[in-house]
Amino acid sequence: MNIHTYEKAWLIAAMLLIVGFIATITYGSIGLGIAMVDDEGGSIDPNEVFDHEEFSDPGVQQVGEDEYEVYVRAQTFTFVPSPIEVPAGSEVTFHVTSPDVIHGFSVVGTNVNTMVIPGEISTMTVEFDEPGEYGLVCNEYCGPQHHEMSGQLIVTPEEEFDLTELSAEAPDEVATGEEIEVTATVTNGQLEDLDTTVTAEIGDVTLEEDVTVAGDGSEEVTFVVDSSDLGEGDHDWTVTVDDYEESGQVTVGTDESDENDDTTDTEDDNE
Amino acid sequence: MSSATEQSTERPDTAADVDGPIKEIGHDEYDPIGTLVLIGLYFLILVALWFFMYFVEFVGNDPTVVSSILMGVGLV
Amino acid sequence: MSNATTAYFEDFPEESKVIHSAFWSSFIALTIGGLFGLIQALHRTDVFRFMDSADYYTVLTAHGVLLALTFTIFFLVGLFTWATTTSLDRGMVDLRFTWGWYGLMVLGTILAAVPILAGFTDSIDMSASVLFTFYAPLEGHPLFYVGLVLFVVGSWLAGVDWFRTWWAWKQDNPDERIPLPTFMVLTTTLMWYLATLGVAIAILAFILPWTLGLVDGINPLLTRTLFWFFGHPVVYFWLLPAYMMWYIMLPKFAGGKLFSDPLARVVFVLFLILSVPTGIHHQYLDPGIAEGFKFIAMTNTMFLLLPSLLTAFTVVASMEHGARQRGGTGYLGWLKALPWRDPVFTGMSLAGLMFAAAGFSGMINAGMNINYLVHNTFWVVGHFHLTVGTAVALTFMAASYWFIPQLTGKRLWNRSVALIQVLVWFIGMTFMSNAMHRGGLFSIPRRTAEPQYEEFAFEAGVGSVAELNLQVALGGTLLFLSLVLFLANMVVTVMGDRADSGSIPANTYAGTLSGSEDAPLILDNLKLWTTIAVVLVVFAYTLPILSVIQDGGLFGYEINGFPVSIAPFLPAELPASLETVTAALPEIEVIP
Structure with a gap:
């Protein structure tokens, strides 16, 4: 099999491209500390979400200096709670689950975005440095009123925040x-x-x-x-x-x- | 050497624009230099766009999900 | 292949009828699906809304199923039957069997379409507005899943048909290389068998028993993972027929020869072994799947860029060969020597150009952590309208301008209309997909009837949301216009009289500069490549699937289905939706 010199050159360039892409992503994970949503959140029986000690009354909790946990129920066709209020300058860990169908949980205009799957808890840690208001949107089809499923995330200035x-x-x-x-x-x-x-x-x-x-x-x-x-x-x-x-x-x-x-x-x- | 599919065509193609070749160019006398130019341009565009998308659009779109010492705490 | 002076219908009159029927099944799906696409483009941009937003999802389900599965796969089975018979120069072994699988696919389509379309009316107690991904616990009518299964089984039997035709040929030609078009058909079919195992298990073992009430529970992450086991390679099932056209037809229309037969084989082998162990890249943002598994899926996906990048070179080099034979000169000046007035050539070339752009957005989609930026946004919709919506659809439409005369013996009604049609498609898709990609970057979601929310507004980095909406609506309208031109051309062509004997061009495909004699024999060892493909799939999927089952159970939790019907569904209240379950599907036991 003889491959033309030019095509050999392209083959090498293509391999470089592929390796370069993987290297960039790896740099994002290791160098920038970007973590994927994974199996850390554990599983939960969707029938017991409303009886769960956290998800039955979801909301914001402080767990350390500038460290907060937020429990969110994504359900047809709303987020509970909404608006979610957290202080600026904090590290916030979201735990999101669904008692019914598959939903999405996307903080508009940011890289905070996850699937919400009944039976699983999506856990994500996010650092909010600046105050601001963000939209929350369900970005996975969840039924006839899917387009009404939205909410709000408010990052308040640290000195104005309380629980x-x-x-x-x-x-x-x-x-x-x-x-x-x-x-x-x-x-x-x-x-x-x-x-x-x-x-x-x-x-x-x-x-x-x-x-x-x-x-x-x-x-x-x-x-x-x-x-x-x-x-x-x-x-x-x-x-x-x-x-x-x-x-x-x-x-x-x-x-x-x-x-x-x-x-x-x-x-x-x-x- | 090439397979003989096309050579025996005597009837017109649907593509009336496709006239028979003006000249036959064989395997050994053909260097796809134009292709190399085009694909080189494509390569440069891909690299530039990749860096733009990753480091401007993505990394600039923070906050982003990060790894945390808190992982797993607070859940029973 | 030997009989290269006659048209296909003259050599294979019976096969022509099957292929022609498959193409028309494909065109009908394209027409309905395309109309629904226009409705969506106008509805979600709020340019023109005439229906309830809940109906949008019924329209979207039909759009997805009819275009992503019905249109593409009916065209594929027709094309592959042509490719097999043409390159082996022999008819199908048993035409009754051929008509049999075609009939099964038609039946499957009808069975799946009825519950989807019944979702528009309350008078039929049936619906399946579950979109083409049918993620449980969304629940469609059982007939929907049965229809999908029959359709896929039909495609499996089609594969058997191509294989047995090849086996029969091999008996007569024991020492010959597999002709390139048949090689492409066989490798693609093997990939399809492997890929469809995922969806077959998802439906037959889990979703269908659950909708029928035979089992109480379902594990939504498991059925979703099995869906994407199938859901990523299915895009190559759409794409590979287009690749086949670019490899074996486009060089001919350009006036040249395929640059390299061996590399074409390498590309199809790479697709066979790498298409399936990549599906988890659709689940980068899924909980319950460890990051390591996602990384492995990414590595496989990135290496899957290789066959496409190689294809770009080989196909463009083949076109350049044509241009230079036609007198083209210079580094880029040769482009002017290509037959741009030929709708078949121009359509396929523009489709390929769009695919180069789609390649880039696909590279972004393949990246693991950058998926946070684009996952489930309008970006993704922009991406696959460039791939299946243009690279595939435009190639198929352009190819039809050549194929329909081949199959019917009738001249194409109007080449100028055909040329305008492919150009309008290209322009329309440029507007639409550009706006979709940009909208996705500021989080506008996909699959939404009304992406306008009370609590917030999307902030466009450059331009405005209104401008993007107009581009989508304009693009969608142009695409539909293009579709109407295509159909008109096809209808008038087949209504016309047969052309004079001998006036339809010969049924040939491109010759090669570097032929199969340059390809190592091992490339034709289908057993070897299939084994490697299976091993890679086992490697990529065993641990993730075991961990999903370990966490959530094989049959998951006792979850009631959420039938997606429009009328009785009351918002927000869980008890209300449970009532709907009881009302719609009394046979299912409702667990309080």
Whole structure:
């Protein structure tokens, strides 16, 4: 078999091209540290996704200084949670799975992109250096409303980020002269202590208390107001911590029965 | 030496433009220099585009999935 | 081959009828699939929407199945039957058998098409809007899978037919080399047997029993992996008939000879041994498959570039030979001496040029980590519209301008219309695929009816999304226009009268500059290459498949199917979709 000299030259060039391509990809893996989605995430019975300790209530968790884990359920035809909020300057590990069909999980305009396959957990670690807002899109056909399956990923400036949750409780009605107790529970999902101020406005009375919530802990603050200071009638109350706010209404006077059973629970978290 | 498929054609081809060869060029007298030029250009385009796609479009499109010490932590 | 002064229909009147039927089956699929393509191009760009977006996926399923499988493979079986009979210079062994596999393929197509098209109407309780990849747990009507199986079995029997014709020839010609066209047919067929094992197992062992309720569970990653075991080599099943045309016909139309028969054989051998152990490169972003397996698949895929790069040289050198015989001179001046007014030559050449561009986007797709950039984006759609949508489709259409007269004895109705047709296809695809590639780079997804989202907008690096949408819509419209011209030409041609005896050109293919006598005998050792191919497949796939089964089970989890029908499907709520399961497929036991 005689191969023409020119074609021999091309054969060598083609081999160089192929080896060069493989070398570039290898450089990306080793030199730049780019990792492939692989079998590290493990498997999961799709029927048990809703009972799984993380995927039943998916969301953002802090696991170390500037290190976060995000659990995401990709399901027909939505991402849970969405928007996902993480701080800039952090290393975020996503765990994504599906309870139903195959989906995609693509962070628009980035190289964060994976298949989501029922039975498997896709695990990816990403460093977010800068704040920004990204779209999330399912890029694998998953059914008739596939095109509606989108979401949002918000990378907030580090100093604005928290994993604080606030809930508040107050009676709906109290008799005139009794005390009104407003109880605020502040939960700190981050690992560092949270120094903050809880403010309660009950009617025209404003109360403040500084609290320190331990990392991965919660604190309860109770504000007490004498209802006779407010007078009979309906009074709005609001509890605020940083950007979080809970509110309700308390009625002073009128019916005095079963006052202790009627309470307003409010809850908010940062989702 | 070549197989004799084409030589015996006497009837016109569909391709009326394909006239019979003006001259016969045999294996030993033919150097595909034009092909070498074209394929050389293709090679250069491929290399340039590959570098552009990998190092500008891809690496510039970060964030990218990286390997992490966290791998496997947090999952039961 | 000896009888090179007569047209094909004169030598093989009966075979001509089978091939002509296969070509028309292919053209009908092309027509419907092409129309659906136009609808999609206008719908997803929001240029013109007349249907519900849920119907888009039914259109897309039909587009994919009809064009990627039906159009390409019907043309292939016709072409390979022509190549076998022409190069062996003998008819098929038993024409009843030939008609038999053709009939089976038609039956399979109809059985698969009925549930797909039934997805458009609520009055028939049947649908299969699962796209051409039919990833479980999406669930189509069982008839869809049965149809696919029959179609593939038909293609297997076609392979048997070509092999037995070759065996019969070998009895009479024990010392002769396998003629190049037959060699191409046989190696491609062997590759196809190996590749289709994946899809056959996926359907027969897992998906069909599960849709019929014989087993409760399915392992979605396993059936997906088996699909891609088949899903990558199938692209070579589309492509190799086009390669055959470029090797054995294009040099002739250029007025020259094939530069090297031995290298053509090397190329087809490389495709036989390397096509299958590469499918995992479609799964670079799949969880549950270790990175090492992905790297092995990448290495195989990258080396698979070699036969295509060699083809580029050999085919262009053959064209240059033609140009120089026609008086062409200079480093590039010879290009002017090529017969650019011939639609057959020009169509195939433009298809080859597009394939050079497709080669580049394919190199990107082959890269492992760069897949994060392009996976499941519009880029990929741009890529395969250059490969199967142009390199293959345009070559087939151009070849038809030569073949239909060969098969019918009728002159091509209009060569100028044919020339315009191939040019319009090229221009339309330039617009469409360019915009698709660019859109993919900023994450516009593939397979989406409405890539317009509430939460965010895609940001184009250069240009704008609106401009890209217009290019896609314009390109799609030009492609459809080109398709109409093609069909008109074909219909008017076959409606016409037979040409005078002897006025249809002779059924010949290109001679060679370096012939089969220069090719080492070992190249014709099909058993050896098949063995190597099997060994490579075992090496590339055994461990990944075992680990997928170990993680998720052979029959996976008890998963209910998600029948993809349009009307009763309620969004978002899982219980609602479970109700749909019960309503649509009462025979399936619903696990709460």
